Amino acid sequence: MVNADERRFEVLRAIVADYVSTNEPVGSKTLVEQHNLGVSSATVRNDMAVLEEEGLIAQPHTSAGRIPTDQGYRTFVDRLHEIKPLTSPERRAIHAFLEGALDLDDVMRRSVRLLAQLTQQVAVVQYPTLTQSTVRHVEVVTITPARLMLVLITDTGRVDQRMVDLGDVLGDEDVSRLRTVLNSAMVGKRLADASASVSELPEEAPPELREIMTKVCGVLIETLVEHPDERMVLGGTHNLTRNVADFPGSLRQVLEALEEQVVVLRLLAAARDSEGVTVRIGMENEAEEMQSTSVVSTGYGSHGTVLGGMGVVGPTRMDYPGTMAAVRAVASYVGEILAGR
Structure with a gap:
């Protein structure tokens, strides 16, 4: 009974x-x-x-x-004992849509669009954090004899390009030496460790390359530092306007808060666990302007390492089981795809 x-x-x-x-x-x-x-x-x-x-x-x-x-x-x-699983056709559709991505930027764009469509809410996906990434390769490309392009590629597929004006002419042989030295110092290291290694290179460089090495390493160190304003992509904002009645007098401040990436990244800060889904409802959200919303989020990653967070923002009147299932499924596939790149 x-x-x-x-x-x-x-x-x-x-x-x-x-x-x-x-x-x-x-x-x-x-x-x-x-x-x-x-x-x-x-x-x-x-x-x-x-x-x-x-x-x-x-x-x-x-x-x-x-x-x-x-x-x-x-x-x-x-008291939800388990998150309802997506159907096999839904899972196949998610995998096929994300698997077709060309690069990391495309993975992020597709993920946020897919999550917004599945949940009919605002979707937010954080780029893989640089502190959790390792250097896969550093390419040095000659643009002119006195100008180089540095291309930093991480294991998560992130690609950063920076120009360096040398103030002097550098021959092909020295460019090759520079490339070898940089890769020896950085490849396979977490970005914080790579930054420390790069900072020591100018002192170890031969006198004729010391000034150029100093400029190159300065640009690389800047590249290795986190840039919070580049770390997320957001989509489906229009979905909020379909539910204006759910935000009496507060929709405008919600939309303004979503434009502040720092606010949104704080919402994802709790999503450091790739195994579970976090749900913050109404007043549980620290940001006052977001207290008429619910945020469903989780972490994504591979091999036990959480690379970033993703989730959705919507009214408290939300299909929680369906939203939680969609967030977990998309996060799982994004982790798998990044692990395979």
């Missing part, structure tokens, strides 16, 4: 499902008619009164029905 606590949770689950679907307050009559709760209308009304007393549902002043509160959504999410 189902105990009272389990029965009331089933009532809460039904209210969440109906309200997410219809955006209308839910009454006891509707619950009895549309959900197989196995109890009378009187029992459902009593259960709703207890849920309201516990702060899990509330009664809008314009209706006799009830809607979930932030605390109600939290209780619902916390």
Whole structure:
């Protein structure tokens, strides 16, 4: 026999499902008619009164029905025993769409577009953090005899290009020597360690190359430092405008906050675990302008290393099981694709 606590949770689950679907307050009559709760209308009304007393549902002043509160959504999410899996066709479609990406930028763009389409929310994907990356290769390309292009490629597929004006002419043989020295010092190292190695190279360089090596290493060290303003891509902002009623008086500040990448990156900061999905609901979001939203996020990576975060931002009236499943699936495939590059 189902105990009272389990029965009331089933009532809460039904209210969440109906309200997410219809955006209308839910009454006891509707619950009895549309959900197989196995109890009378009187029992459902009593259960709703207890849920309201516990702060899990509330009664809008314009209706006799009830809607979930932030605390109600939290209780619902916390008692999801498992995230529903995507169907096989959905998984195949995700894999095929992401597998066709040409490079890291394309992976990020496709991921954010796919996540926005799957969830009908705003999608955010953080670029792989440089601190977690290692150097795969450094290429030195002669543009003119006195100008070089440095190309830094990481194991996550990130490519950074920088120009160096030498102030002197450098021959092909010296360019080759420079390339060999840089790769010997950097390849296979985390970027912080590579930066430390590069900083020592000018002192070790022969006198005739010391000044050029100093300029080259200075540019490389700048490249190895994190650039927060380059670290994320966002898509599907228009999805918020379809649900203006979910943001009474606050949609503008939500949109403005999304333009501030620092705010969004903080939202992803909790997503450092590639195994689980983090859900922050309403007032749980530290940024005041985001407290009318929910953020579902996770980390992505490979071989046990989390490279970045991704997630979606939407109203608290959200399909949490479906959104959590989509975020987890896309993150898993992005990790696999980056590991294979």
